[in-house]
Amino acid sequence: MLMKFAGPYSHFRVGCSILLADGTVVQGANVENAAYPVGTCAERVAMGTAVVQGAKKGDIRAIAVATDISPPASPCGMCRQFIREFCELNMPILMYDNEARSTVMTLGQLLPMSFGPEKLKTTDEVEHGLSQ
Amino acid sequence: MLMKFAGPYSHFRVGCSILLADGTVVQGANVENAAYPVGTCAERVAMGTAVVQGAKKGDIRAIAVATDISPPASPCGMCRQFIREFCELNMPILMYDNEARSTVMTLGQLLPMSFGPEKLKTTDEVEHGLSQ
Amino acid sequence: MLMKFAGPYSHFRVGCSILLADGTVVQGANVENAAYPVGTCAERVAMGTAVVQGAKKGDIRAIAVATDISPPASPCGMCRQFIREFCELNMPILMYDNEARSTVMTLGQLLPMSFGPEKLKTTDEVEHGLSQ
Amino acid sequence: MLMKFAGPYSHFRVGCSILLADGTVVQGANVENAAYPVGTCAERVAMGTAVVQGAKKGDIRAIAVATDISPPASPCGMCRQFIREFCELNMPILMYDNEARSTVMTLGQLLPMSFGPEKLKTTDEVEHGLSQ
Ligand SMILES: [Zn+2]
Ligand SMILES: [Zn+2]
Ligand SMILES: [Zn+2]
Ligand SMILES: [Zn+2]
Numbered sequence: 001m002l003m004k005f006a007g008p009y010s011h012f013r014v015g016c017s018i019l020l021a022d023g024t025v026v027q028g029a030n031v032e033n034a035a036y037p038v039g040t041c042a043e044r045v046a047m048g049t050a051v052v053q054g055a056k057k058g059d060i061r062a063i064a065v066a067t068d069i070s071p072p073a074s075p076c077g078m079c080r081q082f083i084r085e086f087c088e089l090n091m092p093i094l095m096y097d098n099e100a101r102s103t104v105m106t107l108g109q110l111l112p113m114s115f116g117p118e119k120l121k122t123t124d125e126v127e128h129g130l131s132q
Numbered sequence: 133m134l135m136k137f138a139g140p141y142s143h144f145r146v147g148c149s150i151l152l153a154d155g156t157v158v159q160g161a162n163v164e165n166a167a168y169p170v171g172t173c174a175e176r177v178a179m180g181t182a183v184v185q186g187a188k189k190g191d192i193r194a195i196a197v198a199t200d201i202s203p204p205a206s207p208c209g210m211c212r213q214f215i216r217e218f219c220e221l222n223m224p225i226l227m228y229d230n231e232a233r234s235t236v237m238t239l240g241q242l243l244p245m246s247f248g249p250e251k252l253k254t255t256d257e258v259e260h261g262l263s264q
Numbered sequence: 265m266l267m268k269f270a271g272p273y274s275h276f277r278v279g280c281s282i283l284l285a286d287g288t289v290v291q292g293a294n295v296e297n298a299a300y301p302v303g304t305c306a307e308r309v310a311m312g313t314a315v316v317q318g319a320k321k322g323d324i325r326a327i328a329v330a331t332d333i334s335p336p337a338s339p340c341g342m343c344r345q346f347i348r349e350f351c352e353l354n355m356p357i358l359m360y361d362n363e364a365r366s367t368v369m370t371l372g373q374l375l376p377m378s379f380g381p382e383k384l385k386t387t388d389e390v391e392h393g394l395s396q
Numbered sequence: 397m398l399m400k401f402a403g404p405y406s407h408f409r410v411g412c413s414i415l416l417a418d419g420t421v422v423q424g425a426n427v428e429n430a431a432y433p434v435g436t437c438a439e440r441v442a443m444g445t446a447v448v449q450g451a452k453k454g455d456i457r458a459i460a461v462a463t464d465i466s467p468p469a470s471p472c473g474m475c476r477q478f479i480r481e482f483c484e485l486n487m488p489i490l491m492y493d494n495e496a497r498s499t500v501m502t503l504g505q506l507l508p509m510s511f512g513p514e515k516l517k518t519t520d521e522v523e524h525g526l527s528q
Contacts, residue, residue: 003184004183004184004185004186004188006183006217006218008249009252009273009274009300010273010300010516012515012516027184028180028184029183029184031179031180031183031184032217032300033213033214033217034217034247034248034249034251034252034340035213035247035305035340035341035342036273036274036296036300036301036303037300037301037302037303037304037305037340037342038210038213038214038301038340038341038342039214039300039301040172040176040180040214040301041299041301044172044180045180045181045183045184046184047163048160048163048172048176048177048180048181049177049180049181049184051136051138051161051163051177052135052136052159052160052161052163052177052178052181053136054136056136069515073511073515074509074510074511075511076298076299076301076302076473076477076511077299077302077472077473077474077475077476077477077478077480077507077510077511078170078299078301078302078473078474078477079473080473081165081167081170081472081473081474082165082170082171082172082473084165084473085138085164085165085166086138103509105508105509109508110508110509111473111507112501112505112506112508113470113499113501113506114470114473115166115167115469115470115471115472115473116166117140117166119166119408119465119469120141120166120406120408141405141406141432142384142405142432144383144384164432166472167437167472167473167474168405168406168428168432168433168435169432169433169434169435169436169437169472169474170433170472170473170474171432171433172433173431173433201383205379205383206377206378206379207379208341208345208379208430208431208433208434209340209341209342209343209344209345209346209348209375209378209379209431209434210341210342210345210431210433210434211341212341213340213341213342214341216341235377237376237377241376242376242377243341243375244369244373244374244376245338245367245369245374246338246341247337247338247339247340247341251276251333251337252274252276267448268447268448268449268450268452270447270481270482272513273516291448292444292448293447293448295443295444295447295448296481297477297478297480297481298481298511298512298513298515298516299477299511302474302477302478303478304436304440304444304478308436308444309444309445309447309448310448311427312424312427312436312440312441312444312445313441313444313445313448315400315402315425315427315441316399316400316423316424316425316427316441316442316445317400318400320400342434345429345431345434346429346434346435346436349402349428349429349430350402379430379431380430381404381430383430384405384430
């Protein structure tokens, strides 16, 4: 697949590939908007596509992010949080620079002491006024 | 394709289908996050997938949004803005309720007097201090 | 108050003033981020400040948005949705251009057939499986 | 000031206080939206208010976040990124639980190898086709 970029505002091209357990690769790119906060990053486009196609926690083996700068760019904090919902903390995130050199960190290293689903009250707790 | 939903927080299932000029349909669903503002809506997942696959302004013929409530839900303002970047103002947005009854509005009707790319200064204007 | 702008990426200066029923004016400006989607708009900064200070639905009389272009810019769709949560549909939104000429629209005109709180299931409905 | 919360969807109350170099404290709380991704967190409300009032990099001495759970919640990834734009990496972030016990981490510890402004091309580089 020849992936298309839609980043006319930042002039920053980012590509993301998600490797699933069955060998499938799902791709994303940044999709920007004239109202900057409304745009989205490559990582969230790729992950949204993967989740809608059925990927669940445990199905995602690795995420790779590529940009045309060096040293390589890392996912922004918003993407680290988005990924956190669907990936194990020990999942590797590979970051590639403009010469295809890579750095690797786990999700847990990039988002230490993360906020996640287990922090929220369940519907049942809300209903019955239980405190966590 | 059996589409997967990831909306455990709102308990609100939203599906979106984008019809392209070549007859292809691209699908999306809401993908939520424990940090609520980090999640994304069905319309943006579908549109992000379509844009990365190459859809450009003029390629998108219609967008359909389905929820299990009645009357049907409309796209949130953030999604209207996201769609605005890639679609003509006269593109129809169909909204389906839990009985598959639909309401239709154009993008221009749902986002009147919209903010778009033509409002931003070009790089050249920024460089040379031209006013718009 | 001399308001500060933090919009180094879009080079687009936006100011927002919210008029409360008691005559108070709360101000905001766009606060951008190197990761573009993480930044926020003037309208949401102003409204966030107002809500934290205690403004509730019914307390907000008008919202004014000023930019240095002409014709004036309108709030992006994300901001229309954010405002929708706390304002009546007949509240006026004034948009000022670089010569202080203004256009006015109501919130309901800028976000027709809007998505709002009444569309979501209550905790009680989720708990007991009631459909809306 | 008696701070108001607007978190009817997550039922999760978060308060944030930003300590400035001149001793001023700026406060925020989560401001949620029926369209979940459109809402915002306590940290971003407080920081947006502070920036509009004139706080710049170097002016912010500490950020405290309080929730009514234990162990204390940390800022979401999106807020870590938002804060990153305006704070030094060695700035302390204090996280308080429901008994006012706190944990402290620096911004750099919470967002290692962060994405920031220095990664983006300047307007001049874009204009003249320079690579980074
Ligand atoms: Zn990102
Ligand atoms: Zn939406
Ligand atoms: Zn906006
Ligand atoms: Zn947050």
